[in-house]
Amino acid sequence: MAQSGQVAEAVRRVTGRPVELVEITTYGDTSREHLAQIGGTGVFVTALRDALVRGEVDFAVHSLKDLPTAQPADLALAAVPVREDPRDVLVARDGLRFEELPDGARVGTGSPRRMAQLNAYARSHGRTIETVPIRGNVDTRIGYVRKGELDAVVLAAAGLNRIGRIDEATDFLSVDVVLPAPGQGALAIECAAHDADLVAALAELDDPYTRAAVTAERSLLAALEAGCSAPVGALADLPRALDPARAGEAPMADEQIVKEMRLRGVVGTTDGSTLVQLSTTGPVPGTHDRAMALGRELAAEMLAKGAAGLMGERAH
Numbered sequence: 001m002a003q004s005g006q007v008a009e010a011v012r013r014v015t016g017r018p019v020e021l022v023e024i025t026t027y028g029d030t031s032r033e034h035l036a037q038i039g040g041t042g043v044f045v046t047a048l049r050d051a052l053v054r055g056e057v058d059f060a061v062h063s064l065k066d067l068p069t070a071q072p073a074d075l076a077l078a079a080v081p082v083r084e085d086p087r088d089v090l091v092a093r094d095g096l097r098f099e100e101l102p103d104g105a106r107v108g109t110g111s112p113r114r115m116a117q118l119n120a121y122a123r124s125h126g127r128t129i130e131t132v133p134i135r136g137n138v139d140t141r142i143g144y145v146r147k148g149e150l151d152a153v154v155l156a157a158a159g160l161n162r163i164g165r166i167d168e169a170t171d172f173l174s175v176d177v178v179l180p181a182p183g184q185g186a187l188a189i190e191c192a193a194h195d196a197d198l199v200a201a202l203a204e205l206d207d208p209y210t211r212a213a214v215t216a217e218r219s220l221l222a223a224l225e226a227g228c229s230a231p232v233g234a235l236a237d238l239p240r241a242l243d244p245a246r247a248g249e250a251p252m253a254d255e256q257i258v259k260e261m262r263l264r265g266v267v268g269t270t271d272g273s274t275l276v277q278l279s280t281t282g283p284v285p286g287t288h289d290r291a292m293a294l295g296r297e298l299a300a301e302m303l304a305k306g307a308a309g310l311m312g313e314r315a316h
Contacts, residue, residue: 119272179233219295
């Protein structure tokens with residue numbers, strides 16, 4: 001609801017038209033089963049897409065990481081706005097950072113991807129943690145820590161940012177330690193493909209760099225034939241772009257013109273005993289097809305290194 005409200009406000013700004021929020025409950029919202037058990041793929045988006053197709057809503061806002069990689073022909077991914085922080089964060093008791101957790105600490109997450117990488121990181125430093133599967137909203141998850149049932153939980157930084165609770169994070173997990181889910185931190189704005197005027201209006205919110213990055217990440221996920229609850233992490237890094245409004249001016253110290261994109265991918269067993277982690281760097285993809293190709297190429301390398309055998313869920 002928080003992220004939909006922010007998009008609604010942005011749509012009001014670019015179109016000058018009022019936007020009504022329509023709350024739709026999905027199977028993923030109500031099921032208490034673990035995502036790996038219910039399949040993960042599409043459980044948060046199917047009800048929204050059905051409402052779009054029936055004409056009950058004009059457009060839908062998704063967390064991009066929840067979208068299945070195959071795009072329905074009758075729906076358009078009209079905009080991918082500027083991405084929020086893609087990292088995962090730790091919310092731990094006593095303000096602890098991940099490195100400060102005691103040996104055997106109980107860490108809650110419903111994500112096989114996070115389990116695989118956190119366990120691998122702990123193993124590489126001669127430590128052990130116990131990853132505990134959890135579900136629920138932010139309050140429920142953080143509640144496990146506040147009540148002393150868990151030492152820590154892992155959440156997406158973007159989600160906490162959007163609801164104004166990022167100050168509850170006790171540690172930001174570097175992407176060198178935990179690669180995020182493909183598309184994490186990004187939103188997807190979807191509408192009926194036949195509504196050309198609406199597609200064009202929503203496209204005002206699209207960020208081409210974010211779209212190129214998440215397209216490459218999701219292409220890697222698709223080429224691995226993995227669903228969104230498989231233990232796959234991916235991140236396409238883009239250096240900060242020079243603001244086009246300041247063309248001709250010297251870049252600030254922390255700015256540079258984007259020329260290259262690095263795509264990193266990881267697949268691992270949830271106990272962290274085996275990881276396949278690779279990266280590739282190339283020119284920033286100028287087209288959808290080039291971004292897709294970058295993801296497919298890295299996926300092929302990962303499969304050649306044995307990635308297929310490490311994924312519990314295969315999506316077909």
